[in-house]
Amino acid sequence: MNFKGRTVWITGASSGIGEALAWELGRLGSDLVLSSRNTEKLNRLAKAISEKYQINTDVIFLDLGNNATIPEAIEQFSDRHQKIDILVNNAGISQRSLLIETPVEVDRQVFEVNFFGTITLTKGLLPMMIKAGGGHIVVMSSVVGKFGISLRSAYSASKHALHGFFETLRCELSDKNIKVTIICPGRIRTSISVNAVTKDGSNYGRMDEGQAKGVSPEKFARRVVKAIHRNRKEVATGGKEILMIYIRRFLPWLYYILASRVKPT
Ligand SMILES: NC(=O)c1ccc[n+]([C@@H]2O[C@H](COP(=O)([O-])OP(=O)(O)OC[C@H]3O[C@@H](n4cnc5c(N)ncnc54)[C@H](OP(=O)(O)O)[C@@H]3O)[C@@H](O)[C@H]2O)c1
Numbered sequence: 001m002n003f004k005g006r007t008v009w010i011t012g013a014s015s016g017i018g019e020a021l022a023w024e025l026g027r028l029g030s031d032l033v034l035s036s037r038n039t040e041k042l043n044r045l046a047k048a049i050s051e052k053y054q055i056n057t058d059v060i061f062l063d064l065g066n067n068a069t070i071p072e073a074i075e076q077f078s079d080r081h082q083k084i085d086i087l088v089n090n091a092g093i094s095q096r097s098l099l100i101e102t103p104v105e106v107d108r109q110v111f112e113v114n115f116f117g118t119i120t121l122t123k124g125l126l127p128m129m130i131k132a133g134g135g136h137i138v139v140m141s142s143v144v145g146k147f148g149i150s151l152r153s154a155y156s157a158s159k160h161a162l163h164g165f166f167e168t169l170r171c172e173l174s175d176k177n178i179k180v181t182i183i184c185p186g187r188i189r190t191s192i193s194v195n196a197v198t199k200d201g202s203n204y205g206r207m208d209e210g211q212a213k214g215v216s217p218e219k220f221a222r223r224v225v226k227a228i229h230r231n232r233k234e235v236a237t238g239g240k241e242i243l244m245i246y247i248r249r250f251l252p253w254l255y256y257i258l259a260s261r262v263k264p265t
Contacts, residue, residue, distance in 0.1 A: 001136070001229050004029035007084055009077065011062060011121065012091030014041040016190025017140065017224075020217035021088060024225050026053045033077060035062035036091060064091055064117025065109065074124040083132045084125055086228065089118045090140040092158075094192045097199035099153035106201050107154035114158035119165055126178070134177025138228055139166050141184045143241055147248040147255065150263055155196075170233070181227050184245070186238015187214030215239060 008025050012018035013034035022032055026049040034042045039061050046057035058080060062073045077084070092114045097106070122137060129135035144152050145159030163182060170180040193208040215238055227235040236242050248255040 001231070003225070003229075006030045006086060007033065007081055008086040008088060009033040009035065009060075009084055009125075010088040010090055011035045011064065011118075012140075013045065014038040015195075016192060017185070017188055017217050017220060018088070018090040019045060020221035021090065021224060022049055023218070024221040026050070026055050026057075028225065029053065029055060030086075031056040031058075033058045033060060033081065035060045035073065037061065037063050062091070062121070064121065065113045067112065067116060067120055070117065070120045071124060074121070077125075078128060084128055084135055086136045086138065087122065087125055087129075088138040088140070089122060089162075090138070091117070092140060092192075093155075094152070094196035095155040095198075096151055096193065096196045096204040097153075098151060101199045102153065103199070106197055106199060107157075109197060109201060110154040111158045111161070114155070115161045115165070118162065122169070126173070129178060130173070130176045134179070136179040136181065136228060136231075137166065137169070138224070139180065139182045141182050143184050143186050143236060143238065143245060145182075145184055146236070146245045147259065149259055179231055181232055182234045183224055183227060184234065184236040184242075185220060186236070186241040187211055188217055188220045188238060189214040190217055210241075213239075 003025055008030045010018050010022055013022045014036040022034055022045060026032055034046050036042060039059055042059040046059050050057040060073050060076050063069050093110060095110055139162055141162050142159045144156040145163055148156045166180050166182055187210050189212060193211045194205055196204040198204050223237050236245050
């Protein structure tokens with residue numbers, strides 16, 4: 001895929017992976033629509049990228065945790081843009097809490113953003129994509145979208161749910177030229193742990209040690225763009241934590257031993 005002149009909507013563009021993807025796709029000449037709740041940050045980012053790469057940028061407020069506001073964001077998008085070539089469903093929140101201590105309200109909060117918000121946005125944009133003859137949907141899952149691990153119950157479940165939904169979407173809509181690339185990042189050096197929810201719904205507020213040693217978001221963004229370019233169905237990338245996916249698949253007994261011992265922070 002040639003990214004030049006393509007209209008790409010990136011959710012969660014105000015920070016981390018989304019921000020790095022915005023810079024990378026801007027460098028490749030895509031027109032960018034940047035979304036999240038922090039429009040002040042997005043406006044600064046949009047200005048900096050468009051000045052550097054002479055591309056068109058737009059900012060649309062989006063709160064995936066408040067489903068009722070999503071149709072308004074879609075309406076703004078379709079008022080201002082003729083088409084959507086690539087939707088990058090990147091926004092998400094993580095979790096740092098034991099499931100036995102976590103009320104279902106907090107589980108729902110995680111699902112609302114990571115799953116229901118994401119699928120509401122996607123469903124709202126599909127008619128536009130289909131009408132235009134196709135499009136590419138990118139989904140930011142996680143390594144824990146492939147297996148469960150302590151302290152991530154709702155987070156891991158919400159990412160597993162994305163696989164079920166978007167694999168089905170691919171089955172149902174590939175004849176409409178809708179492509180789906182699911183990315184399973186390992187540890188990427190972003191604020192994901194800082195912004196993770198705890199058992200009472202408040203922010204964890206700390207950079208995990210493992211997170212701080214993760215792959216840089218810029219390097220990771222280049223890998224994501226390569227995966228989109230090659231129309232990869234699913235890509236897991238990060239550091240050695242990716243190995244756990246293969247252990248889970250090929251040596252499940254070892255996964256059961258390791259996973260019950262690992263206490264990720
Ligand atoms: N970093 C990792 O190691 C890692 C590993 C596996 C998967 N991932 C996934 O990668 C994606 C990006 O995370 P990141 O690492 O870049 O973390 P991050 O730095 O915390 O960025 C998260 C982004 O999501 C947005 N967001 C959060 N809640 C939102 C809401 N209610 N509505 C709209 N946007 C919302 C945030 O923007 P606002 O606060 O401005 O709304 C921010 O732009 C997530 O889906 C995450 O699960 C990350």
